[in-house]
Structures are given as C-alpha cells and as structure tokens.
Amino acid sequence: MICAVLGSPIAHSLSPAMHRAAYAHLGLDWTYEPVEVPAGGLAEFVGALGDDVRGLSVTAPLKREAAAVAHQRSGDVETLGVANTLVVEDGVLSAHNTDVPGAEAALVERGVSRPVTARILGGGATAASMALTLTRMGVETVEFVVRDASRAAEAEAVVRGRGIGVAVRLLDEPMIERVDLLVSTVPGEAIGSRAHELVESSHAVFDVVYDPWPTALGAAADEAGVPVVSGLDLLAHQAALQVELMTGSDVSAQLLREAALEALASR
Numbered sequence: 445m446i447c448a449v450l451g452s453p454i455a456h457s458l459s460p461a462m463h464r465a466a467y468a469h470l471g472l473d474w475t476y477e478p479v480e481v482p483a484g485g486l487a488e489f490v491g492a493l494g495d496d497v498r499g500l501s502v503t504a505p506l507k508r509e510a511a512a513v514a515h516q517r518s519g520d521v522e523t524l525g526v527a528n529t530l531v532v533e534d535g536v537l538s539a540h541n542t543d544v545p546g547a548e549a550a551l552v553e554r555g556v557s558r559p560v561t562a563r564i565l566g567g568g569a570t571a572a573s574m575a576l577t578l579t580r581m582g583v584e585t586v587e588f589v590v591r592d593a594s595r596a597a598e599a600e601a602v603v604r605g606r607g608i609g610v611a612v613r614l615l616d617e618p619m620i621e622r623v624d625l626l627v628s629t630v631p632g633e634a635i636g637s638r639a640h641e642l643v644e645s646s647h648a649v650f651d652v653v654y655d656p657w658p659t660a661l662g663a664a665a666d667e668a669g670v671p672v673v674s675g676l677d678l679l680a681h682q683a684a685l686q687v688e689l690m691t692g693s694d695v696s697a698q699l700l701r702e703a704a705l706e707a708l709a710s711r
Contacts, residue, residue, distance in 0.1 A: 445474045446496050447690055450481040450489065451503035456655075458679060458704040459501050465703035466687045466695045474498070474691075481506060487513050490530070490537060499690030500530040501683075507569055514539030523576060523602065526569045529686050540689055543570070546682030547577040547650075549697065551625075553681070554673045556648045559624035563587045563646065565615070566629035567596025570652060574627050575603050585609040587623070591616075591634075619645045628652065632659045639664040646670065652678055655708060676704055 449459040455478060463476040481489050486502075486509040502510040510527040511517060516538040521527045527539035551557065562578050564571050567590040575586050579602075586603045588596040588610070596612050603610040615634070619642055626646035628635065632653060635642065639660035643649060649665040654675030658666065665672035680701035687695050 445472075445498040446494070447474060447476045447499045447501075448479045448497075449476070449501040449503060450479050450486065451506055452480055452482045454478040454480050454503070457503065458707050459503075459683060461703045461707035462680065462683045462700040463501070463687060465699060466683075466691070469695055469699055470691060470693050472691060484509070486510060493532065497532050499532065499686070501686055502528050502530060511539050513537065520544045520576065523605075524569070524572055525598075526573070528682065529689055531689050540686075541573065542682040542685035542689070543573045543678070544577050544580075546685055547574055547678055548581055549681040550673050550677035551577075551581070551650065553677065553697070554648075554671050556625060556650070556671055556673065557581070559583050559648070561585050561587075561623040562625045562627060563589060563619070563623045564599075564627045564629065565589045565635070565642075567599045567612075568629065569598075570629040571596070571627075572599035572602045574629060574650075574652075575599055576606075578625070578627075579603060579606045579608050583608065583625075585611070587611045587613060589613050589615050589617075589619070621645065622647070624648065625650060626661075628659075628661055632661075635660055640668075643668050643670055649673070650678075651675060654679060676701060679704060 467474045483505040486506045507526040514537045518540045520541040521539045529540040531538045567588050590596045625648045627650045643664040648671040650673040651661045652675040680697040684697045
C-alpha cells in the first residue's frame with residue numbers, strides 16, 4: 445500500500461521517518477513519501493489517486509482543503525474545519541484530525557493532565573486545535589494572545605462553542621497573571637526576549653515548535669524547572685494515531701519519536 449505526506453514546503457517533514465519506522469516495526473511492505481502539493485492543489489491530487497493508496501498525512505497549507513475534499517469527516521474535523529489525515533477505503537475518503545488527541549496524549553505523558561487555565565500564543569488553526577484539546581481536558585478559561593485580535597476569531601469561536609470562558613489579548617501586553625499552561629503556536633522570533641517572562645507566568649509550557657530545539661521557551665522552562673512539552677512530542681503522538689487509522693495497528697509514540705530524532709540528527 446502507498447501512503448504519503450502532502451504539503452508545501454514538504455522536504456523538511458519528519459513524517460516519512462516516523463511512518464517508515466512504524467511499517468518496519470509492524471512488518472508491512474508499505475511505502476510513505478513526501479509529496480509537494482501547493483495551496484489549492486489538493487482536490488486535483490486526490491482526484492487522481494490510485495486504488496493502492498491507503499492514507500495521506502496533510503500539513504500546511506492544505507489542512508482546510510483536506511477537510512473540504514473528504515466524503516466523511518470526524519467530529520473534530522467538523523468542529524475545526526481542518527484535517528491532518530485522509531484515509532482511503534473502498535473509494536471513500538475520510539478526514540480526521542489526530543492533532544487534538546495527540547496533543548492531549550503528549551501533555552499527559554509529561555504530567556500535565558488537568559489544566560484549569562490556559563494561555564495560547566497565536567490564533568490560527570493550530571491554536572484552535574490546542575484549544576479544543578484543552579476544553580476536553582477540563583480547562584475552564586482560555587486566553588488567546590495575538591498581534592491582531594481579529595486573527596483569533598475562529599479559534600475563539602471553538603472555545604465559546606463549548607461554553608468555556610475565553611479572552612483575547614495582544615502580544616505586546618505584559619503577561620503577569622499566572623496560568624496552569626502556556627501553549628505557543630507561534631515562531632520563536634515572535635516571542636523574542638520575552639521567553640522568561642512568559643514562563644514565569646505559567647506552571648507548564650507546551651511549545652509546538654520542534655526544530656530547532658530547545659526553543660527559547662523550552663530552554664526557559666527547563667531553567668525554571670517547569671514541565672515542558674515539545675512539538676516533537678505532539679508530532680510523535682499524532683503520527684502514532686495516524687498509523688493506527690491507516691494500518692489498523694498500534695505503535696508506540698516513543699518508537700516514532702526516536703525515528704524523528706534520528707532523522708533530525710542526520711540533517
């Protein structure tokens with residue numbers, strides 16, 4: 445069977461290393477390749493799929509297109525309007541979002557299981573996925589921190605739709621009030637020299653960036669003795685769930701994390 449990861453740019457993706465490691469572990473003679481698909485090109489790509497294609501991982505900028513082209517959508521995809529996984533079965537294309545349960549698994553693995561208050565840097569699709577994860581974990585208030593308040597509208601709607609308290613703040617405001625969990629979905633340069641300030645106002649940190657690691661937030665969290673979850677943790681857990689959806693078999697996130705680390709070290 446053929447599987448692939450789609451996006452643009454895609455050459456940097458660690459998904460091939462992880463999925464190939466899973467296939468080797470499971471004894472499957474499957475292939476998994478990175479395929480460059482530009483924005484607006486997903487519908488044409490899936491329209492030309494052969495019968496030997498089983499699953500597709502989908503990354504930026506195609507996650508909204510992935511939700512749109514599917515014949516069936518999971519509940520999380522319906523809520524968020526984005527998908528990172530497409531599974532083909534009997535000609536039917538189903539869309540899933542493994543980022544949501546993957547994020548929860550990554551948090552629990554690092555001992556962050558019951559946050560009540562959360563601060564999320566960023567307001568895009570990843571921020572919305574993280575917010576949905578946290579509402580399911582029992583968070584009671586979510587604060588989005590963005591450069592432009594209008595850019596958090598969709599993520600804010602996800603939280604409000606679940607009856608959770610939500611606020612939107614601007615990134616240049618001081619962060620003094622302490623929260624249980626700080627989540628960053630923005631590039632490191634957006635944080636600049638404020639890493640220590642942000643860490644000091646949180647009990648745990650989740651930075652979805654994984655390359656290069658540690659990020660400024662990750663380093664500040666380690667220095668402060670604050671639990672930290674990395675983007676690589678998320679990547680491994682969401683990939684393990686993708687493998688299960690595509691193959692029907694379980695693999696450990698640790699196996700995939702080790703494969704990803706090995707691939708990073710070889711670059």
